[in-house]
Amino acid sequence: MPTDLSDLQLAAELVREAGLLARRMLAEGLETRHKTSISDVVSAADHAAERLVVGRLRDERPADGLIGEEGTDEPASSGRTWYIDPVDGTYNFLSGLPYWCAAVALADAEGPVLGAVYHPVTDELWLGGRDQPTTCNGVPVPSLTEAPLSQLSVASYLHPATLPDPGSRLPLLAVIGRAATVRMLGSGSIELASVAGGRLGAWVQHDSMAWDWLPGAALVSAAGGSTAVIEQGGHRWHVAGNRTAVADAVDTIRAARADSSSDDLA
Structure with a gap:
């Protein structure tokens, strides 16, 4: 059933749930499949995490489009589309390197509306968007300073x-x-x-x-x-x-x- 979550709250839940699912599946053991090259890999965790995110979004935002790295491609009737990277850095993920995450974005005709990135290894949740200054675990990050x-x-x-x-x-x-x-x-x-x-x-x-x-x-x-x-x-x-x-x-x-x-x- 749909909830009353804001887009940003929903994005936060999606990336955290996807990241924790992938981490749990990694601990239990995964098989690797190569896509375009030896370094372009995918696992069951990528697909499972994408299914999790897509399932939630179909319930919560049925008019929005969905595009995922692992093949999801559903058009929008709302003018808004969610972009899903269930495991970004799969080669690292499967190799025991710490730099991998779950990420989603919402975009409309004007560009990105919001972004959400969850890094399970450090338990860091990054959120930000058009109407929300960037935070890391709820703490606003300083505005970027100018430098060459x-x-x-x-x-x-x-x-x-x-x-x-x-x-x-x-x-x-x-x-x-x-x-x-x-x-x-x-x-x-x-x-x-x-x-x-x-x-x-x-x-x-x-x-x-x-x-x-x-x-x-x-x-x-x-x-x-x-x-x-x-x-x-x-x-x-x-x-x-x-x-x-x-x-x-x-x-x-x-x-x-x-x-x-x-x-x-x-």
């Missing part, structure tokens, strides 16, 4: 398939080269939550999927930060952080593509 990319860490993901492609490799290396340091944790939603919380400085990744991007992007925006999605060099680049750092990263991506185009013509 050169003074910040940048988080990203470098897949081996990135290396042969200059359209992705060159801009990414250019951004990393301008930053103070780089971190790759293997979970986009944890990285973006860490940007919102001031633990990481900025986030840059190309061709991110909506369920990897929207939950954390909502948190960064609600923490006073900035997000950008730009088309460059045959890729869609997703950037988040404080406004100065985002502008630095966007300019760097565009300049790197211009430089590589000039080299190709030489």
Whole structure:
């Protein structure tokens, strides 16, 4: 039966329940299946956690659309869609590494409405959105302060398939080269939550999927930060952080593509 929960309260329950279910299933033992590569893995916990979230949303928000990493795709009649990543960082999850989470986002025609990320290993629940400043376990995070990319860490993901492609490799290396340091944790939603919380400085990744991007992007925006999605060099680049750092990263991506185009013509 539907409840009187707000969207944010519902999102909080969804990610906590999904994360705890996945953790419990991991402790009991899981089989791994590979999708597109040796590092692109899925388990029964991914599917079970997605079914849990989808089932609740069908009851609580029947007019909303649903899109999940593990195959859910149901259109909306309300103009709103929930994006579900039941286990973000499955490779870490199955390898015994601590950087994995459950994440959801709600979006409408104007963009992200809210994001929710639950990190079971640390028991941290991140919530934030258009009408709700970002919190971690109910405590508001400080608003992001302005700083250039050169003074910040940048988080990203470098897949081996990135290396042969200059359209992705060159801009990414250019951004990393301008930053103070780089971190790759293997979970986009944890990285973006860490940007919102001031633990990481900025986030840059190309061709991110909506369920990897929207939950954390909502948190960064609600923490006073900035997000950008730009088309460059045959890729869609997703950037988040404080406004100065985002502008630095966007300019760097565009300049790197211009430089590589000039080299190709030489």
